[in-house]
Amino acid sequence: MNLLRFILLVLAIWLIFRIVKRYLNRPSKTSSRIPPEPSDMVRCEQCGLHIPKIEAVRDGDRYYCSRQHLEESKDKHSL
Ligand SMILES: [Zn+2]
Known part of the structure; x- marks a missing residue:
């Protein structure tokens, strides 16, 4: 039972890490998509x-x- 909990905990941390990583990568992609002169x-x-x-x-x-x-x-x- 303790081993199962440990595996679930590791899985949860891994999932959170992936979500955070994806979230942190997003702003740089959207900022590069903005045209250089939007006020033209x-x-x-x-x-x-x-x-x-x-x-x-x-x-x-x-x-x-x-x-x-x-x-x-x-x-x-x-x-
Ligand atoms: Zn018109």
């Missing part, structure tokens, strides 16, 4: 909404929040 914002030419440059739809030197607004802006300019 652009304004949608159609509705004026501010959106991250990486998410914006680009047309020359103009930026749009969505492809739909790009098309709407093109229709407005061609008329």
Whole structure:
């Protein structure tokens, strides 16, 4: 019975160690995933909404929040 308890204790410590190790490894992975310039914002030419440059739809030197607004802006300019 004492041996079984000892084995269970060792198993519990091993499991805790693994969980802690995994928990400690996580923040370094998420921090490296953040883009270098998250504050780089652009304004949608159609509705004026501010959106991250990486998410914006680009047309020359103009930026749009969505492809739909790009098309709407093109229709407005061609008329
Ligand atoms: Zn827009």
